[in-house]
Amino acid sequence: MEKLGLRERKKQRTRQALIEAAVRLFDDRGYDQVTVAEIADAAEVSPRTFFLHFQTKEDVLLANADVRVDLALQVIAERHAGEPLSEVLVRAMDRMIADAWDRDLSSGLAALRARLAASVPALQTRLLQRYLSAQAELAQALQRAFPARLDAITASALVGAMVGAVSAAALTALERGDGPDEARDAMRQAMALVARSVA
């Protein structure tokens, strides 16, 4: 399983050093007050190397926060015959939230990430983008799963409402200083609100 060669191990070490240097510096002085050059310097690599590992300055903080769209698609694919639309949709969203949550918590950087995401718009947006990029895909899968109930517009609107509600609720919770559990409850509450309009 861990068959990484020496070269690859060194690469990962560099990557990790960049992440840790960035987190420490961001924590100390704030996101905007830290330049990429300084991060690279603290990690003892050249500035160019930073961008060989991360596409943007923001990405160094979201390195392990991938959203698994395929999980939601899987839920839709594996639905039981005759299962109501609202239940499938709720379960799919819940699955995505749970997965993203686990990764964030296990990374150990969840607190800093939440704090920075709440205060730096660029990070806020970048996080939400991961959910939004899944939107069209989800809508399409949902429409194919319920062709009799949903046209393309309705499917898009439904998924858009879900993602929009959950994202907005999560952000509001984070911004007012809620902890992880409360934020998660807020997301579920938002989900339930939209789910009512399907039934």
Next chain:
Amino acid sequence: MEKLGLRERKKQRTRQALIEAAVRLFDDRGYDQVTVAEIADAAEVSPRTFFLHFQTKEDVLLANADVRVDLALQVIAERHAGEPLSEVLVRAMDRMIADAWDRDLSSGLAALRARLAASVPALQTRLLQRYLSAQAELAQALQRAFPARLDAITASALVGAMVGAVSAAALTALERGDGPDEARDAMRQAMALVARSVA
């Protein structure tokens, strides 16, 4: 009503020239292939002037968004006593949609924006940021207007669902080649879908 002085009129003319130059250039050559310096040059102003009118290069394409939020806030502020939440919300959204149709959809600007946003990450990001701040403002106003019915989370979720649904529907309509009228109908349909969950 139009009591603008000469100075202010010139300013607006400069602003409009920048917008039109930008739209034309973006349409011709694509977003990334146009520099701010070129836009300023085409509008016959200095590059510095561009940033006195728009915070970022992306903002020149989102010039009318602020006006729209103001319209919705106005609807909320001018509600009749005892008017149901669902009606106020629907009217506020409807007002924004109508304005969007007037300004952006009918002119084809919305279609260009959707096309560019789909392919340019920076534009996507900025658009999202605008939506987020607009949503937060709306949610706050809505909660203050209906403090007995809405907590902060529910208000955010509600507005997020509305905006998310309407945006997704509009995008889907535009992407499949619908005209301005069909796009507007799609937005209204999405709005009605979410509105059901309030009642």
Next chain:
DNA sequence: ATGTATTGTTACAGTGACTGTAGCGATTGA
């Protein structure tokens, strides 16, 4: 009308994110 304050615009000089490229040196596989 005339002087004064305001302000939209400008030129200039920066900072910092991000990219292309060529070369070096350490791993890798044969």
Next chain:
DNA sequence: TCAATCGCTACAGTCACTGTAACAATACAT
């Protein structure tokens, strides 16, 4: 041990964006 690979570096460059001082046209007072 030879050759190919590849992560990294240095260097030079583009471009979005900002601070600042100055200018000239407008606005406003007297």
